Amino acid sequence: MTSLDRGHSALDALDAGDRATAVARPAGRSENTAAVPRPRRSRDSPLTTVSPASRVFVLxxxxxxxxxxxxxxxxLLVAATKGQGEIFSGNGFWFSRHFALVHNVQTLFEAQGGIYSRWLLNSLLYAVGGGIVATLLASMCGYALAKLPFPGREAVFGTVLAAVLLPAPVLAIPLYLVFSYTHVVNTFWSVFIPSIVSPFGVYLSRIYAASSVPDQLIEAGRLDGASELRIFGIGVRLMAPAMVTIFLFQFVAIWTNYLLPSLMLANDKLQPVTVGLVSWRELQGYPISYTTVVTGAFVSVVPVVAMFLSLQSFWSKGLATGSVK
Amino acid sequence: MTSRGPPWYAAPANPSTDGVTVSSVTIGRRRRLRELRRAAPFVLPFVLLFIVVYLIPTGYSIAQSLFKEQRSGLGLGGAQTVFAGFGNYLRAFQDSAFIGSLGRVAFIGVIQVPVMLGLALFFALLLDSRVTTPGRRFFRIAYFLPYGLPGVIAALVWSFLYAPTLSPVTRLLSSVGVHVSFVSDAALPFSIMNILTWAWTGYNTILIFAALQAIPEETMEAAALDGCSGWKAALLIKVPLVRPALLLTLVFSIIGTFQLYNEPVTMKAVAPNLESTYTPMMAALRALSANDFNYAAAQSVVLGALICVLSVLVFRFSAKRVDE
Structure with a gap:
């Protein structure tokens, strides 16, 4: 009963998040107010009724x-709690009598001289660092594309937009060719540099800046003699919701990336957790046991899923801004 | 993950502020210079990195794809790079492994994309209707959760669930007398389709759901007053109104299928019969690991061009449908 209650309050919190972000969105936007879904709306008219039978069927x-x-x-959760050798015996979808999660996590972090924590830290560094820099660069560029007219502006935007269609994996081999020619492969930068370029972020911040940063703010700033950078510093606060969305997308994009780092990094001390875990999986159970691989997968998933669920409203918002326009 | 973004958005044609008239050419030029100087600190950092990460690699690959390594005589002398024209492209289109990999992803896409998008639309309409008022948020989260797992981790989990003899699923099925293999040659494409559907249906559901939520309440009320409600209203009014979102999910799903890599590579751990050129990406990477850089570049260019052409075709086709 208590766990049920807790689940309920977590969902309420989620909903409160919905409302908070709805309030946080800038008010003075005229262009795309229709694009923003109002949360908590009953869709169908009260005139329609749903028969209990069809409701039960649908549910x-x-x-x-x-x-x-x-x-x-x-x-994955259940398997991570099972003892060595128990993973493929008994009911795969229910816990065994022996609860070994703590022991498994201990084994995981001790395996191969503690390389797993190194992988986790690498992933975190690539994803958080790359996400922040990518968000900053994209919002600066998007702001300028929306608010600072300059010759060639549409050409820049068109090129960036076309790049959104070019999928990252297809770009991985060309990047590898260039980076190996310039001897950047197998360094931190070979994964970090591609991570800080987000054409989608430029697209999103341009449409967001166009509707949320008023021209009067920029003109008033110029009249007061403020520098363009200073004016951007004020305007960027109005773009905060878009920036959170860009960061989240980029964070997950980097965290879940496998092909690029596996191609670029032969040194296992630089690898992110996805590459490391797949290399463990390929050992087929020895010397790294399946239980350790599964526990590693579980531990690597927990932070992302937690972040996901706590920021879910931002996701729907970001996707909505994209999909309706 | 790949970068996901809505690419159909065309920039509104901003009225030019350059104001160039015959009498003010120099003033216009001076103003343009001032504008450039003002925007440069904001635009240049991104644009320079964009050139490094997107334009140079693309250009370099196209250039590389036009050359090949040639070994002299018996292959004892050093290799030298010679111009090959479209030789690598001709080779790619005669390479049965590469053509086979394209056929495989096309087969997977033709079946998996409609199933997944059909399910996503169905779920989004249900989530949007009053039928699922209890538990709507639970379903939304449950369906979206797989998207939070990195592609290789999801494939890794499924590789354990597919593993012959060890899988809890096959053991459960064989205990009731059903003996199946998820990793036989015939089953492999469907096993991969299942991982893709599992991972991406929720993401597409949320995308379509968000578009549905943006339909003004008055539209549906007016329809209901005219006697159009329930499934009829959903199919006749809601679905046409969320066409942009459907189109977006379609394009991204097609792109996603052609760049298929993580799932089959991870599946190799339980399916030794899976060819090392199973998908075009795998074929290109095999050429790369064989130090056949020029051929790998050509295959990447073919794949990139194919994806661009397909996306443009989808957009064109849908634009025509809207005009009718």
Missing amino acids: AIMSLFAVYFLAPVWW
């Missing part, structure tokens, strides 16, 4: 698919 289907989507994650 049954939805629940069935919820099981499908949750089962593998549940298996």
Whole structure:
């Protein structure tokens, strides 16, 4: 009962987040107010009624698919709590009598001289550092594209927009060719530099700046003799919701990336956790046991899923801004 | 992850502020210079890095794809790089492994993308309707959760669930007399489709759901007053109104399928029969690891061009449909 209650309050908190971000959005936007979904709206008119039978039927289907989507994650959680050798015996979807999660985590962080914590730190460094720099660069560029007219502006925007269509994996081999020619491969920078360029971020901050930073603010700043950078420092506060979205997208993009770092980094001390775990999986259980691999996968997923759930409203908002326009 | 962004957005044609008239050419030029100087500190950091990360690699790959390494005589002498024209491209289109990999991703895409987007639209409409008022947020989170797992980690989890003899699923099924293999040659494409559907349906559901939520309440009320409600209203009014979101999910799903890499590579741990050129990306990477840089570059260019052409075709096709 208590766990149910807690679950409920967590969902309420999520909802409160919904409302808070709705309030945080700038008010003086006329261009795309229709694009912002108002949260907590009952869709259909009260004139329509839903028969209990069809409601039960729909909920049954939805629940069935919820099981499908949750089962593998549940298996990962359960498997991470099982002792060595128990992972493939008994019911895979239920805990064994022996709860070994703490022991497994200990083994995980001691394996191969503690390389796992190194991988986690690398992932964090690439994803947080890359996310922050990418957000800053993209919002500066997007702000200028929206608010500072200059010759060639549309050409720049068009080129950046075309790049959104070019998928990162296809770019990985060309990047590798250039970076190996310039001897950048197998360094921190070979993964970090591609991580700080976000064409999607430029796109998003341009449309957001266009509607949320008033021209009067920029003109008033100029009349007061403030520098352009100083004016941007004020305007950027109005772009905060878009910047959070850009950061989140970029963080997840970098954290989940596998191909680029696996191509660039032969040195396992520089690798992120995705590359490390796949190399462990390829050992087929020895000397790194399957239990350790599964525990490693579980531990690596926890921070992202936690961040995901706590910031879910931002995700829907960011996606909405993109999908409606 | 790949960068996801809505690419159909065309910039509004801003009225030019340059104001160039015959009598004020020099003034216009001076103003343009001033504008450039003002915008440069904001635009240049991104643009320079963009050139390094996007334009130079693309250009370099296209250039590299036009050359090849040639070994003299018996292959004992050093290799020298010679101009090959479109030789690498001809080779790619005659390479049965590369063509086969393109066919495989096309097969996976043709089946998986419609299934996934059909499910996503269905779920989004249900989440948007009053039917699922209880538990709407739970479903939204449950469906979205797989998206939070990195692609390789999701594939890693599924590789354990697919593993012959060890998998809890196959053991469960064989205990009731059903013996299946998820990793036989015939089953592999479908096993990969399942991972993709599992990982991306929720993401697409949220995207379509967000677009549905933006439909003004008055529209649906007016429809209901005209006697159009329930599934009829959903199909006749809501679906056409969220066309942009559907189009977006379609383009990204097509792009995602053609760049398929993480899932099959991770599956190799349980499926030794999976070819090392299973997808175009894997084929290109095999050429790369064989130090056949020029051929790898050509394959990347073919793949990139193919994806661009497909995206443009989807947009064109849909634009025509809107005009009708």
